[in-house]
Amino acid sequence: MIKLALPAGDNRAQVAQVLSAVGISVDGYGEGSRSYRLPASRPEGVAARVFRERDIPIQVALGNYHIGICAAAWVKEMQARFPDQPIVPLCNLGAGASALLVATSEGARDLANLPLVRMASEFPNLAEAFCIAARLPRYRIQPVWGAAEAYPPEDADVVLVAASGEPELRGQGLDPVFRLLESSTWLIANRDSLQNASLARVLAPLIARGRPVALDALSLPAPFAFIGQPKDIQLNGADALRLAVPDGHQQRHVVDALRSAGMQFQGYDESTCARRPGSDIAGLDVKVVRPQDMPQLVALGQVDLAITGRDCLMEHLYRFPSSPVAELVDLARGQYDLSAVVSEDVPADNISQALSHWRQQGVRVLRVASEFAGTADQYALSRHLPRYQVIPIAGASEGFVPEDAELLIEGTETGKTLRENRLKPIDLLYRSTTCLIGHKQPSLSGRRRKVFEEIVSALRRAAGDQ
Numbered sequence: 001m002i003k004l005a006l007p008a009g010d011n012r013a014q015v016a017q018v019l020s021a022v023g024i025s026v027d028g029y030g031e032g033s034r035s036y037r038l039p040a041s042r043p044e045g046v047a048a049r050v051f052r053e054r055d056i057p058i059q060v061a062l063g064n065y066h067i068g069i070c071a072a073a074w075v076k077e078m079q080a081r082f083p084d085q086p087i088v089p090l091c092n093l094g095a096g097a098s099a100l101l102v103a104t105s106e107g108a109r110d111l112a113n114l115p116l117v118r119m120a121s122e123f124p125n126l127a128e129a130f131c132i133a134a135r136l137p138r139y140r141i142q143p144v145w146g147a148a149e150a151y152p153p154e155d156a157d158v159v160l161v162a163a164s165g166e167p168e169l170r171g172q173g174l175d176p177v178f179r180l181l182e183s184s185t186w187l188i189a190n191r192d193s194l195q196n197a198s199l200a201r202v203l204a205p206l207i208a209r210g211r212p213v214a215l216d217a218l219s220l221p222a223p224f225a226f227i228g229q230p231k232d233i234q235l236n237g238a239d240a241l242r243l244a245v246p247d248g249h250q251q252r253h254v255v256d257a258l259r260s261a262g263m264q265f266q267g268y269d270e271s272t273c274a275r276r277p278g279s280d281i282a283g284l285d286v287k288v289v290r291p292q293d294m295p296q297l298v299a300l301g302q303v304d305l306a307i308t309g310r311d312c313l314m315e316h317l318y319r320f321p322s323s324p325v326a327e328l329v330d331l332a333r334g335q336y337d338l339s340a341v342v343s344e345d346v347p348a349d350n351i352s353q354a355l356s357h358w359r360q361q362g363v364r365v366l367r368v369a370s371e372f373a374g375t376a377d378q379y380a381l382s383r384h385l386p387r388y389q390v391i392p393i394a395g396a397s398e399g400f401v402p403e404d405a406e407l408l409i410e411g412t413e414t415g416k417t418l419r420e421n422r423l424k425p426i427d428l429l430y431r432s433t434t435c436l437i438g439h440k441q442p443s444l445s446g447r448r449r450k451v452f453e454e455i456v457s458a459l460r461r462a463a464g465d466q
Contacts, residue, residue, distance in 0.1 A: 002046045002202050005060060005068035007053045008036075008396045011185055014095035015069055018185075022205035035420045036399025043201045049403070052394035054122075057188065061085035064404050066193040067202060069093065072215055073100050073123065073162055073183040080125035080218075086191035090203065091210030095185040098162045102130060103174040105152035111136060111177075112224060120144050120151040121160035126218070130160065130180060133220035145290040147247065149174060150275040154242070154287075155302045172275065182216055240283050241444070241451040244298075244306035246291035247273050253334035253434045254307050261462035263455075283447045284455070298325045298437055304444065305455060307331070311338055311372060311411060311432040318374035329436040329459045336413040338372075338432050339425035340379065343402040351383055351427045358406060369393050369400040370409035379409060379429060398423060 006029060007015055016030030025041045026048045027033075040046035051059060056070035057078040063086075075089060100123065104111070111117050117139040121127040124143040131139040144151070148159040149172045162183065163169050166176040187206050193199065245254050245268060252270050265286050267274030277286045289297070294306035295316030310327065317323055340351060348354035358366060366388040370376035373392040380388045391405055398421040401408045411432060412418055412425065436459050444452050 002067065002197070002199055003065040004040070004046055004048045004202065005056045005065040006048050006050050007056060007070050008050050009053060011053065011071065011096040015185060018093050018095055018209065022209050024202065024205065034417050036396050037421065046202060049399050050396055051399070052396050054394045057087055059404070060188055060190050061087050063190050063192060066190055066197055066199055068188045069185060070188065071096060071098070071183050072186045073098070073181060075186060075188060075215065076181060076218060077123045077125050080129050088189050088191050088194060089215040090187045090189055091207050091212040093185045093187055093206065093210045097184045098164055099179055100126065100160060100181040100183055101163055101166065101169060101176050102158060102160050102178040102180060103169045103176045104158050106173055106175050111158055114157055116140060117158060118142060118156045119158045119160065120148045120156035122146055122148060123160050126180060127160045129218065129220065130178070133223070134225055135223040145292040147275065147289050150287055150289055155297065178221055179219060181218055186215065239448065240285040241305070241448045242285050242287065242303040243455065244287055244289050244294050244303045246294070246308055247288050248291065250291055250309060250334055250434055253331070257307070257331045257333055257434065257459065257462060261458040263458065281451065283451045295323070295325050295437060298439060299323045301439070304442065304448070304452060305436060305438045307434060307436050309334065309432050310430070310435050311375070313435065313437055314430070315372045315374050318378045324440045325437055326440045327435045328438050328456055329463055331434045331436060331459065331463050334434040336411045336432055337425065338375070338409065338411045338429045340427035340429065341401065341408040341410045341418060341423050341425050342406065344422045344424050345402065348426055354426055355385070363406060365389050366407060367391055367405040368407045368409065369397060369405035371395060371397060372409055375429070376409045383427070
């Protein structure tokens with residue numbers, strides 16, 4: 001059986017077209033099936049699994065999958081930290097063209113003249129490679145789940161982002177300063193699988209269609225390339241209270257909660273998501289970022305208040321127990337259960353029965369997969385699991401069980417996606433809802449303190465009406 005790792009997300013449709021063009025048919029993939037384990041109707045003997053792209057190079061390197069298709073940027077991101085992993089880039093499939101660009105906010109000072117360069121990116125290993133090559137005297141890399149373009153100038157001086165080109169970044173108020181990599185979708189394979197497995201019926205047609213060229217090297221900057229004359233930068237709202245609100249599936253719940261509290265932000269509603277929504281509240285600045293990044297932003301003092309999920313807060317607190325971040329208001333929206341999940345084939349209704357089953361099956365090390373690695377580790381300790389390994393993943397998690405993990409820590413609202421992937425919950429960790437978080441002892445005064453109390457009070461009143 002040939003095991004093929006395919007990308008979820010933006011490149012899914014283009015990859016499906018490539019597969020179809022060479023006669024490889026993976027049922028449901030092009031249609032966006034919510035099942036993450038998909039059979040191939042042709043050629044025979046192929047099993048496909050859908051991943052978030054950043055997980056694909058890791059899965060192929062581990063040998064869990066023989067072949068993978070993903071953006072070159074994610075291959076480079078893994079190789080920047082683990083250069084000796086057994087991954088072989090085979091050919092450029094040409095889909096999903098983009099670039100990895102370094103950018104600052106418009107009018108920002110030259111990087112080398114800053115006392116500390118703050119760099120935000122989904123690609124932290126490549127971001128560090130850039131800073132080292134440029135010989136920046138002092139820098140701090142802030143890994144984020146996404147939306148790095150929203151961080152300058154308040155929360156980062158520079159970002160490394162994937163974009164279609166410089167015009168896209170300029171349209172977001174950024175000034176591109178360096179192009180690190182031209183990226184597109186590549187076919188990759190595990191080195192040992194190439195030598196020992198019969199992969200020709202999948203590789204041959206894809207390589208024939210693709211461009212068998214070498215994977216582009218990183219275009220790193222010359223040392224001290226960013227020394228120059230500093231420019232003045234004016235930060236609007238430097239003395240304002242800062243509120244972070246989420247994008248993604250929580251957005252509609254947060255919009256509803258804000259509306260109930262008498263607040264609306266221009267450019268932030270059920271259908272639009274400006275990264276810097278307008279606010280009619282004097283002394284309040286609003287920014288839209290990923291909910292997973294919010295607890296860290298609050299802990300570092302980069303934002304004063306944030307609306308995120310309790311799951312994101314608990315993940316942060318499990319990893320950093322002494323963090324000064326706390327839940328201020330339960331908004332009682334966006335509820336879902338965070339549970340331990342197993343395959344439907346496991347004859348168990350609770351974790352004790354599941355552990356007994358795995359012992360009988362001879363499982364020596366229990367693999368626990370989750371987007372919430374800290375939560376998964378805390379769960380394993382609290383349930384006294386025997387030898388276990390936590391597998392951090394980026395998403396599309398329902399497909400990991402049972403082939404790549406025995407246990408999944410996953411959230412579910414209706415259970416539909418679990419059922420479509422033949423999974424079942426056997427142990428409830430907690431119920432997550434959307435909540436307002438902030439510093440336990442905020443150091444605020446004057447107008448900022450007043451706005452802080454007004455927002456907390458308004459959301460608390462609105463939540464009490466639920």
